[in-house]
Amino acid sequence: MTQRPTLPFTLDEQLCFALYSTSLAMTKVYKPLLDKLGLTYPQYLAMLVLWESDDLTVKDIAGRLNLDSATVTPLLKRLEAQGYIERMRGTEDERLVYIRLTRSGTTLKRSAREVPAELFCAAQRTPDFLMRLRDDLTALRGTLHEYLDK
Template sequence: MSLSDASPEFPLELDQQLCFALYSTSLAMTKTYKPLLEKLGLTYPQYLTMLVLWESDDLTVKEIATRLSLDSATMTPLLKRLEAQGYVERVRGVEDERQVHIRLTDAGRVLRQSAREIPMEIYCASGSDINAMLRLRGDLVRLRASLNDYLDD
């Protein structure tokens, strides 16, 4: 869609902005996760990192950062804290020592079982039906892809 295709009337009121709806919803979402994750001793970014590792263990810091749309420098302190908690280990690459591989420990794999109820808790907190949540998720994934495509042009 080009600017010429868009409606000429875009209000500048805060509550009419898509960006604010997304931002404030994201804040509410992380606040909802907070008490659930505190039981596991995880922050929200640590939880997202663990989700990536539970999907595919033994990834480089760069691979995890890319998956989470973060930069590698942001990941380093987060991963050091997860290592201090005993959930991951950081291992230098054999062929390239600049690469750091992140591997789950036994405790990190066990933690996955403790986290199994979190998605259902969030679903229940949403007060929505599963089909609406799946549609919303799909819409957000498409929106993210469109915005990333726009930024790449």
């Protein structure tokens, strides 16, 4: 570990607040875009996972979203009620629940394709800046997970 610097202690100077308040602003930008699709932000994230790789277990989806299965299960039930996914018990291990896209869930992907472009417009930053920011945040998340796993 490096030497601990003396850091300012006001709210606006805190990294955690910058991340938190930016995340809130981000989800507010997403809300009207996702309302058109009939999805909440967490549902959208789950659908992104399934659009990348269909036929996953609840545990796989939860892991991909950095959430626990108990948090993911209710939102998957709502997606099932909307007709976007189906939940199937494993045949070899009934404790496993597999999630598969329905035809409507697959079709929804086409409607959702414009969401990232809208976000880029709202951010008013270059794609290079935003990709660099994403990469930096991903690296920070990894470092924090390593710290927590000690």
